[in-house]
Amino acid sequence: MQSEDRVIHFGVELIHKPIKHKKEALQKLYFELSQIRNAGYDSTDFTRMAQPRFYSKQGKRSQSVALFLPDRVLMIEEWADIPMSAFLERVEAMAAKLLEFEELDSFLAHTATIRSTFALTHFEDARVFLLEEVCQQANRIGPHFQRPIAVGGLRFTLPETDEYPGNIQVNIESFRQSRSEVYVEVKGIFAQKKVTRTELDVVLDHVRGVRSFITERVFPYLDQYDLPAGDEE
Numbered sequence: 089m090q091s092e093d094r095v096i097h098f099g100v101e102l103i104h105k106p107i108k109h110k111k112e113a114l115q116k117l118y119f120e121l122s123q124i125r126n127a128g129y130d131s132t133d134f135t136r137m138a139q140p141r142f143y144s145k146q147g148k149r150s151q152s153v154a155l156f157l158p159d160r161v162l163m164i165e166e167w168a169d170i171p172m173s174a175f176l177e178r179v180e181a182m183a184a185k186l187l188e189f190e191e192l193d194s195f196l197a198h199t200a201t202i203r204s205t206f207a208l209t210h211f212e213d214a215r216v217f218l219l220e221e222v223c224q225q226a227n228r229i230g231p232h233f234q235r236p237i238a239v240g241g242l243r244f245t246l247p248e249t250d251e252y253p254g255n256i257q258v259n260i261e262s263f264r265q266s267r268s269e270v271y272v273e274v275k276g277i278f279a280q281k282k283v284t285r286t287e288l289d290v291v292l293d294h295v296r297g298v299r300s301f302i303t304e305r306v307f308p309y310l311d312q313y314d315l316p317a318g319d320e321e
Contacts, residue, residue: 089314090207091307093272097203098165098175100295102183103279106159107191114140114156117185126174127181129154154182161186172299176292187285197279200295204302205269210316214262214270215240221313239264241271254278254294256301260310272306274298 111134121142122128129142129152142154150169155162163182165175186192211217219240220226229237241261248255254276263271276298283290 089209089270089307089311091311093204093206093302093307094269095172095202095204096167097201097273098163098168098172098295099199099201100163100179100291101160101199102163102179102186102195102291103160103197103199104186104192104195107189108158109137109140109156111137111140113189118142120185121181124177124181126170126177152178172295176295179295180288180292183283183288183291184285194282194284195291196282197277198283198291198294199275199277200291200298201273201275202295202298202302203271203273205263205266205271206307206310208268208270208314210314212268214268217314218242218260218262218270222310248280253280254297256298258301258306260306270310272302274301274306276301 114132114134118129118132130144132140132142134140138158140156144152146152146169150167151164152170153162153164153166155164161182163179168175183195187194208214208217211221215237219229219237223242229240239261241259243260244256244258246252246256246258257273257275257277259271259273261271263269276294278290278294281290
């Protein structure tokens with residue numbers, strides 16, 4: 089398996105006590121973010137004040153979105169064309185500015201989601217790799233479902249431990265848009281401790297931890313199965 093994966097999505101939720109967003113405050117926030125490197129957005133949408141958003145679009149499908157909900161801000165890089173370091177700068181700037189709102193003094197919880205794909209070396213079809221090689225389900229699915237399989241894979245939920253913070257959700261699937269790639273999504277949910285303005289590094293470190301989980305845990309798990317025919321242990 090190719091060790092260099094292709095990151096296609098970054099996502100962070102900053103969860104806070106419910107507030108009612110004011111257009112004037114968000115306009116000020118939009119301007120202030122535009123003055124910070126890697127933090128600004130190209131446009132705003134205030135047509136629905138229940139879900140106002142900042143956004144930028146790059147190319148045919150890449151986009152950056154900050155969606156403001158009553159109890160959280162969702163920041164997304166979809167079909168990401170920026171490095172994680174730039175995304176973390178955007179998250180840090182947004183988080184710091186949000187905690188300048190008079191209604192907010194901390195984040196009650198936060199989540200971090202990263203999606204990426206790995207190219208297989210010895211298999212042409214990720215469905216065969218995952219279902220038949222990893223899960224040993226050859227000839228055991230079709231007779232029962234009696235339909236072609238568009239996407240198949242595995243899902244894990246890993247609870248928080250004393251050594252490792254956060255609940256981790258892992259989704260590993262065949263990638264619908266590329267037959268020979270495995271799609272990986274890892275989401276970390278961190279709700280044990282409030283985060284104040286002086287503790288924003290905690291959020292950034294948790295994003296890095298989710299990224300490391302993909303490269304240091306998921307990759308070697310899958311790589312042990314991506315072997316030439318006849319080399320299986």
